[in-house]
Amino acid sequence: MNxxxxxxxxxDMSLRDGMxxxxxxxxxxEMVSIAKGLDEAGMPMIEVTHGDGLGGASVNYxxxxxxxxxxxxxVVPQMKQAKISALLLPGIGTVENLKMASDCGVTxxxxxxxxxxxxxxxxxxxLAAKMGMDTVGFLMMAHMVKPEKILEQAKLMVEYxxxxxxxxxxAGYMLPDDVTERIGLLRKELPKNIEVxxxxxxxxxxxxxxxxxxxEAGANRIDGSxxxxxxxxGNTPLEVFCAVLDRMGVETGVxxxxxxxxxxxxxxxxxxxxxxxxxNALTLGYAxxxxxxxxxxxxxxxxxxxxxxxxxxxxxxxxxxxGQEDMIEDLALTMxxxxxxx
Amino acid sequence: xxxxxxxxxxxxxxxxxxxxxxxxxSEWIEPVWMVGIDPTSxxxxxxxxxxxxxxxxxxxxxxxxIITDDIRIAFDATSAYVHAENSRxxxxxxxxxxxxxxxxxxxxxxxxxxxxxxxxxxAMNVNMVTCGGQATIPMVAAISRVQPxxxxxxxxxxxxxxxxxxxxxxxxxxxxxxxxGVEQVGGAKKGKAIIxxxxxxxxxxxxxxxxCLTETTPDQAKITELIHAMVKEVQRYxxxxxxxxxxxxxxxxxxCFMQVEGLGxxxxxxxxxxxxxxxxxLRTAEMFAEEAANKTITLPAxx
Numbered sequence: 294m295n296x297x298x299x300x301x302x303x304x305d306m307s308l309r310d311g312m313x314x315x316x317x318x319x320x321x322x323e324m325v326s327i328a329k330g331l332d333e334a335g336m337p338m339i340e341v342t343h344g345d346g347l348g349g350a351s352v353n354y355x356x357x358x359x360x361x362x363x364x365x366x367x368v369v370p371q372m373k374q375a376k377i378s379a380l381l382l383p384g385i386g387t388v389e390n391l392k393m394a395s396d397c398g399v400t401x402x403x404x405x406x407x408x409x410x411x412x413x414x415x416x417x418x419x420l421a422a423k424m425g426m427d428t429v430g431f432l433m434m435a436h437m438v439k440p441e442k443i444l445e446q447a448k449l450m451v452e453y454x455x456x457x458x459x460x461x462x463x464a465g466y467m468l469p470d471d472v473t474e475r476i477g478l479l480r481k482e483l484p485k486n487i488e489v490x491x492x493x494x495x496x497x498x499x500x501x502x503x504x505x506x507x508x509e510a511g512a513n514r515i516d517g518s519x520x521x522x523x524x525x526x527g528n529t530p531l532e533v534f535c536a537v538l539d540r541m542g543v544e545t546g547v548x549x550x551x552x553x554x555x556x557x558x559x560x561x562x563x564x565x566x567x568x569x570x571x572x573n574a575l576t577l578g579y580a581x582x583x584x585x586x587x588x589x590x591x592x593x594x595x596x597x598x599x600x601x602x603x604x605x606x607x608x609x610x611x612x613x614x615x616g617q618e619d620m621i622e623d624l625a626l627t628m629x630x631x632x633x634x635x
Numbered sequence: 636x637x638x639x640x641x642x643x644x645x646x647x648x649x650x651x652x653x654x655x656x657x658x659x660x661s662e663w664i665e666p667v668w669m670v671g672i673d674p675t676s677x678x679x680x681x682x683x684x685x686x687x688x689x690x691x692x693x694x695x696x697x698x699x700x701i702i703t704d705d706i707r708i709a710f711d712a713t714s715a716y717v718h719a720e721n722s723r724x725x726x727x728x729x730x731x732x733x734x735x736x737x738x739x740x741x742x743x744x745x746x747x748x749x750x751x752x753x754x755x756x757x758a759m760n761v762n763m764v765t766c767g768g769q770a771t772i773p774m775v776a777a778i779s780r781v782q783p784x785x786x787x788x789x790x791x792x793x794x795x796x797x798x799x800x801x802x803x804x805x806x807x808x809x810x811x812x813x814x815x816g817v818e819q820v821g822g823a824k825k826g827k828a829i830i831x832x833x834x835x836x837x838x839x840x841x842x843x844x845x846x847c848l849t850e851t852t853p854d855q856a857k858i859t860e861l862i863h864a865m866v867k868e869v870q871r872y873x874x875x876x877x878x879x880x881x882x883x884x885x886x887x888x889x890x891c892f893m894q895v896e897g898l899g900x901x902x903x904x905x906x907x908x909x910x911x912x913x914x915x916x917l918r919t920a921e922m923f924a925e926e927a928a929n930k931t932i933t934l935p936a937x938x
Contacts, residue, residue, distance in 0.1 A: 623844065
């Protein structure tokens with residue numbers, strides 16, 4: 294693979310996707326110190342939001358240690374060069390949340406929908422574009438449909454005003470060819486001024502390989518997270534990815550040793566559990582299940598005695614999508630009843 | 636003279652057509668007009684085939700028939716954008732408006748919780764909240780009847796096929812209106828609503844989760860009893876309303892997991908979200924008719 298001379302914008306997820314792995318309990322101090330470390334390392338974009346996006350604070354997804362507003366107000370003013378982005382899932386977050394984020398100095402908004410439901414994003418993408426923000430359409434669980442469907446949905450988001458489209462492997466299910474097909478088609482068919490991005494999860498250990506495939510197929514924005522801190526087995530570990538890109542001659546503008554140090558000195562010590570491909574995270578990738586279901590399934594296992602793996606396989610079979618965390622306890626109760634455990 | 640109140644349906648889409656089919660079985664409400672804005676619409680053709688009068692020039696086109704046809708009830712299944720005008724024009728002629736849009740200019744109505752109150756007050760415009768609200772607010776109300784609810788949260792998961800373009804283009808309105816309903820009718824001090832759209836095939840049945848945080852330790856026996864009683868109340872007009880799991884108690888958290896199967900009139904059975912709206916709207920109109928027949932309320936006078 295020859296990627297020599299390509300330029301890629303890296304986008305760190307440790308303070309948003311990483312919130313899942315921390316049950317949304319990252320402290321303000323941790324958030325600020327990691328963001329500052331990344332800023333200094335030259336990371337161009339950093340996402341700061343509840344794991345489930347703006348307005349995600351809930352019984353269903355977990356109440357965070359601090360509100361989105363508190364985190365953003367603490368982090369944004371400390372940045373010297375990095376752009377802070379926020380995630381928004383229509384159906385959870387609203388345009389009021391979006392305006393709040395903008396008031397806090399967020400300049401990039403990523404509006405995420407399930408990969409077949411882009412038409413719920415019109416009001417949010419429309420407003421963000423109108424406000425002059427970097428506006429990203431983020432198509433989640435992109436493994437579930439054919440590349441042509443992803444393109445169709447991407448075109449809707451572009452029509453609403455998005456200037457960048459992501460194909461998102463929320464389940465960490467994709468193999469490099471799956472990425473190539475989707476990103477390749479988006480790059481080929483979308484207007485040249487529309488950027489294309491890829492967000493991976495490492496559930497099958499493919500974070501790096503998939504991200505490379507995405508660059509080769511035309512993506513110029515790639516998500517990852519320092520030390521891989523993210524839902525499931527985490528995101529593409531950015532320090533590893535930076536080293537690989539460096540070796541391949543891809544320009545990122547990120548200082549490899551500095552980003553390594555952020556990973557090792559700040560992020561790893563903060564982890565509640567090793568973010569790795571354990572059997573449950575592997576099951577997410579294998580069964581095509583939304584990565585943030587991991588800890589919910591583990592808790593349901595403890596509470597109701599149904600194995601997390603069995604729960605995740607069944608959730609995959611039923612075609613659950615992002616946001617359906619409430620289904621996990623419901624299913625565990627039903628399975629426990631069937632097995633005479635309760 | 637028939638005890639039935641005569642009605643007009645505005646909006647010949649899926650909701651309007653389903654409502655018409657339910658209304659044709661009603662002992663209390665007689666559908667007379669279906670109103671649309673497109674003479675070639677399938678919905679108007681369907682209504683005509685079902686034997687009711689149709690009008691393709693919007694609400695303005697039926698104003699002259701309101702008094703002569705003695706129309707007393709209107710159901711608005713159009714959009715929040717045009718509802719206020721529709722309501723004003725028909726209210727002026729003494730027609731009670733039942734609003735199935737998220738406009739929410741009138742008080743919210745969730746039949747087993749506050750329908751009696753709305754009819755006794757002869758509210759001239761009642762709003763049916765949202766499908767998610769109809770499916771979950773009864774549970775929140777059941778819990779708040781036992782003890783104060785500090786926070787009520789609902790998650791509605793619906794099949795992609797059952798979510799129309801009106802909801803999609805303004806999905807914030809769903810979350811906002813539902814959250815207000817959880818507070819105002821459900822009795823939670825703070826409400827939150829989440830909607831998840833799932834495209835699985837075959838389509839999944841509407842499911843709803845209700846999480847309440849009570850101010851003090853929940854009275855498990857009493858809450859369980861009232862929740863089961865409330866489920867039966869909803870089942871009187873939505874037979875496919877089901878408590879699948881719960882109530883589950885975890886500290887001060889009370890959670891219920893619901894499923895709503897529709898009757899499958901015009902919309903398929905999985906679209907319990909649409910069915911619970913049309914059934915609740917019709918139930919509301921019927922209550923007005925019953926109260927009028929019992930003379931507990933007096934409808935606006937007509938010459």
